[in-house]
Amino acid sequence: MRAPWRVAVVGGGIAGLAAAVRLRDRAPAGTEITVYEQSGRLGGKLRTGELAGSPVEFGAESFLMRDPAGGESAAVALVRRLGLGERIVHPTVGQAALVVDGGLRPIPGGTLVGVPGDLERVTTVARPAADADPDAGRPLLGADDDVSVGALVRARFGAEVVDRLVDPMLGGVYAGRADDLSLVTTMPALARAARVEHTLVGAVRAAQAAAPRAPGAPVFGTLAGGLSTLVEAAAAASGATVRRGAAVRELTPAGPGWRLTVGSTRDAELVDVDAVVLAVPARPAARLLAGWAPRVAEGVGGLDYASVALVTLALPEPELPELSGFLVPSTEGLLIKASTFFTTKWGHLRRTDGLALVRASVGRYGEERQVQRTDEDLAATVHRELSAVLGVPLPAPVAGHVQRWGGSLPQYTPGHGDRVAAARAALRAGHPTLALAGAGYDGVGIPVCVRSGETAAEEIITALGGSGT
Secondary structure (H helix, E strand, O other): OOOOOEEEEEOOEHHHHHHHHHHHHHOOOOOEEEEEEOOOOOEOOOOEEEEOOEEEEOOOOOEEOEOOOOOEOHHHHHHHHOOOHHHEEOOOOOOEEEEEOOEEEEOOOOEEOOEEOOHHHHOOOOOOOOOOOOOOOOOOOOOOOOOEHHHHHHHHHOHHHHHHHHHHHHHHHHOOOOOOOEHHHHOHHHHHHHOOOOOHHHHHHHHHHHOOOOOOOOOEEEEOOOOHHHHHHHHHHHOOEEEEOOOEEEEEEEOOEEEEEEOOOOOOEEEEEOEEEEOOOHHHHHHHHOOOOHHHHHHHHOOEEEEEEEEEEEEEOOOOOOOOEEEOOHHHOOOEEEEEEHHHHOHHHOOOOOEEEEEEEEOOOOOHHHHOOOHHHHHHHHHHHHHHHHOOOOOOOOEEEEEEEEEEEEEOOOOHHHHHHHHHHHHHHHOOOEEEOOHHHHOOOHHHHHHHHHHHHHHHHHHHOOOOO
16 A cells, blocks of 8 residues: 655745645645745735734735636636635726826826837827837747847837836836846746737737736736735645744755755754655755756756835825826836835725825835835835825824835846746656746746646646546
């Protein structure tokens, strides 16, 4: 009789927890799953807290409802699997703005992460180059090529479209810069279209058409009660043994399986397992791989990360526009790079006492010193800049919170996808019972991380001998 599988999931973020749930659903009955989380808290960048008596997200705020093919996203599917579908809520205000020349202007429609599908519609915020987007009679991108988003858009539309529109949109997601971020990794649908289309406008329209969405269908969702409920439900549904405060310091092949060294050097625990899902950021993953798979470690370890701080203020009866928030181009010279009016955007968070919750994101790649400022300095600067952008002096906050996420947002440079694919291929060839999962490899956002974790779990199940269901 075959002994039960023993699977270690290293990393208790949403990718690791999604992997654990998929293992529980698809692996043979009796499979022993253990989640090792170095910190004392599960969920990674999913963290719901409280401010002035209201729940508020101190990390990721929402998830996409649809996947790139137009179907239900992996995040929504997991939410439903966990019995939380009735808690899904959607923004009640969807219009956001850009800060241009110190004031707010509505974000133009018809763009794909800021890249225009109609140049006339973006002239309210940016002027395309006079000779924009000529048809040279060949596809924009070669079959195996990758470029930075900024390089492609600058070449086709000019600098102002990048600086005032594309860069702040990408910066709001990645805290990075369009000139550094990979088109293939950050905008895969546009990259696919660019391998066929001769103009960038044509590529944007083709990418939009390839993922049709019903008119009026919500783009984003979150959970009433907070995204931490997703974390708690996933941990419970996985049936895994959860080890908080358990740092995996070493990971080495041991016969057909793996040996984990857990805990401090003075009180190390050795754990033998059959398979491992490695769901930690790329740098710690590379350290665990370096001793026995140096080429794989090199392939994943070069990824850099941006640090950000999220400053949330509770303001008594402020004069806020009916917007979900705004984005700030780096050319505006503000500390804030994006702001969300929580109690305007999300109807379920609105209060009867007039108190508003406003969050600002601070920090772009290469600006770590700004994030290291004191809580008091960050909060005061955010309050001052919000007042300046809105054109009215905001009341003093009655409460505030600063959440720092050091080294949290991956910066995918061109060629990232090929490097990760090569690393995974090497693992499958030599060590098929170890799989990588998470934002360091597949992209940011809750649906991407969920899908990454589930895919890693499926790889482990296949390597160990197939599903038990």
